[in-house]
Amino acid sequence: MRPRVTLKLATSLDGKIAMASGESQWITGEASRLQGHRLRASHDAILVGVETVLADDPQLTARIAGEAPKQPLRVVLDSRLRTPATAKLADGALILTTAEPHGIGQSRVVRVESDSKGRPAIAAILATLEAEGIRSLLIEGGGRVAASFIQAGVVDIIEWFRAPMILGESGRSGIAALEITKLSDAPRFQRLAVQPSGDDLWERYEKV
Template sequence: MRITLKIATSLDGRIGTSTGESQWITGPEARLQGHRLRAEHDAVLVGVETVLADDPRLTVRLPDGEQGRDPLRIVLDSKLRTPPFARLSKPGTLILTTRSVIPVGEAEVLRVTGDSNNRPALQAVLDTLVSRGVSSLMIEGGGRVAACFVAAGVVDAIEWFRAPILLGGDGRPGVAALSLARLAHAPRYRRLAAEPLGDDLWERYERV
C-alpha cells in the first residue's frame, strides 16, 4: 500500500490556532488541489479529533467537467466519539475502534486490535485496509495521527500546502511529537517539486 500524508499548514507548520480553529488556513486553489489528490486515492484517513473539530466530509468536490470518485473514508476512533450526526457518519465511512461496536449513524464500525494506549494499532489498521482492497491511502489529519504514521516509517510521500501566515508555538502542529533524541533518527524526505497555488505553496516530497 502506498501511503501519502497531506497537510495544510501555516508557514510554521501549524494546522490550527491554540483554540483549534483551522478552517480555512489555505486558499481555494490549494483546497481544490486537495480534492484532486483525494480523487486519486482509494481511501482517506483522519483521527476522531479532526472529526470533532472540523466535521469534514472527505468527499471529492471538483469543478464542472472534472471527474472524481469519492474514496473510502476512514476514522480512527478508539472510544467511538464520532457523533451520529457527523458528516462522516454516513455510508462510505469505516470507523475503526478498540471498544465494543455500537452504531454510529449509517457508518460501518469495526473493532480492531489496540496498541499499548488502546488506540487502533497501526498494523491492524493497515491489514484491515489491505483486506478491503485499498492500495493507496491519504492521511488528512490530525497531528497525532500524522506522527504515528511518520514515526512508523510507512509514509511514502508528503503533499504539503503551506499558507503565508504564522500561528505561533501555541498553534496545533501538523505533525505531533516524534520524541527524537538525535537528528540522525529524523525521518527524511526528498523534495520533488514546489509550486505556488494562489498565495499558498504546494510542496511535494517522497521518502528517502
C-alpha cells in the same frame, strides 16, 4: 501489499494547522483546497482521527466544480467510539476502533488490534484497509495521526501546502511530537517538487 500512504498537510509557514482555539478555516487558499480535493479523488481511501471529526465535522468527499470525481472510502480512527451518529461522514464511513463495536449511523465499525497506548495499531489499520482492497491511502489529520504514521515509517509521500502566514508557538502543530531524541533518528524525506499554488507553496516529498 499494504496501501501506499500519502500524508497531506495544509499549514502555515511554521507548520501549524489551527489557532489554539481550534480555528482553522481557511489557512490555505482556494487553489490549494482544489488540489486537496483532487488528491482525495486520486486515492482509494482518506483517513482522519476522531478529533478532526469532532472539531471540524468534515464530509471528506472530493468536490470539484463541473466534475463527478471518484469518491474515496472515508476512514476514521476512533479508539473510544466518540464519532457522533449525526456527523457528516457517519452515512458510510469505515470506523476503526479498539473498543467493543456498536452502530454509529450508517457507518461500518470494525475493531482492530491496539498499540501500547490503546490506539488502533498502524499495522492493523493498514492490514484492514488492504483486506478492503485499498491500494492508496490519503491521511488528512490531525497532528497525532500524522505523527503516528510517520513514526511507524509508513508514510511514502508528503503533499505539503504552506500558506504565507505564521501562527507561532500557540498554534496547533500539523505533526504532533515524535518520540525521537537524536537527529540521526529523525525520519528523512527527499523533496520531489516545489511549485506555487495560488498564494501558497506546494511541496512534495518522498520517503528516503
